[in-house]
Amino acid sequence: MTRPLTAAQRRLIEAADPGTGRLKGTEAQLTALVKRGLAFRHPRPPHDHFLTPAGHRAREAGGEPPQKEPENPSPGDPGGPGGVFAARVGGETVPRAQGEAARLREVRSAWQGMLELRRMTNPDASTDRPCAWERTHLVQAAALALEASGHRPAGPEGEGGDGYRVRDTPQPDAVAVYAPGPDALRACAETLEGAGWQAGEYTEPRTRRRYVLASPRRV
Template sequence: MTRPPTAAQRRVIDAADPVTGRVKGTEAQLDALVKRGLAFRHPRPPHDHFLTPAGHRIREAVAEVPEKPAVAAVADSGVFAARVGGEEEAPDTGPTRVREVHSAWQGLLELRRMTNPDGATDRPCGWERTHLVQAAALALEAAEHRPQGGDLPGYRVRATPQPEAVAVHAPDAEVLRACAATLEGAGWQVGEYTEPRTRARYLLASPRRL
């Protein structure tokens, strides 16, 4: 059984950038994380270190709470969290939130550039494939779509039983089509479907590979 990271290593993991997964520490700490498969050294200069999916799982390990909407970041961590929709309070749309979303989206594009083998920024990267709900919600919020919150209608992003797919729900067909266009522009494959029981339309979106 793999030993858990040391307290010093855990502090390095916990301090990683919440979007890009970039980690900073001493050379010995970073080498130890690489050996454990919790981080990797980027082959291109400046050869920064980033968390692997296993490292992200350790950083974001929280107990699952049934009947709760999927969340986009560690609860109560104080870091940026994309709005997935369905929150009890109306979403914050003030200038501070707009700046946070813009910064997070630019960070994600940089992560694509640094971790996709060809440096492409128009195609989702490995982090997005392990954080599907968070990644799709960030793409929507960065395009200024409004998440559902309080009594206000808007999009909702939810996990699905299908591998590498999320469901996006919206109050009407026009909003749903706009969300589909945004996700396609962000490098996702999107299809529109009908829920058999309620006849409600929804999107099924998966990160594009090529």
């Protein structure tokens, strides 16, 4: 279960600038929000603090962070922004209590928060290419871009596992995306390219299985 926010933390989140998510508070208060994944410290002077996508969702929820979703089974996956939201990478078991409409709203909010994070942290305020957080959370970032565009993640093995799957690769700056059939694979590549990634189709030498290799575009 997610630890409840203190009254002071709720007030800080509720008082954040509605447009930028800029926060004001003591260094200790802001650091506590950073540790919870609800805020980040801007890397450039004056090093102000802003709400993360998870922080924006907490604000929409009345100052309380959403419950953490179960960790997905992908090895090495760092989880969602602040560990509060996790885009579905494919293969995980989905909680039955969450309806499709609620999930769509959550994903849409997470994607809008990610675009705002790009605007606030990319050197030129660009939203058309991944930011530093995405480059250090490749699997989650690619999965969020796919899920936010309407692609369906694969279910657990043997349970309708016919959607996309995003997985780590030996390359430090790339992920592999698998999808059922050439059309679905091509659609995933087009979505990632539109979200600021470089994507190309390849074939695994041993299995002959086709996949998309994607990495965040830098310029």
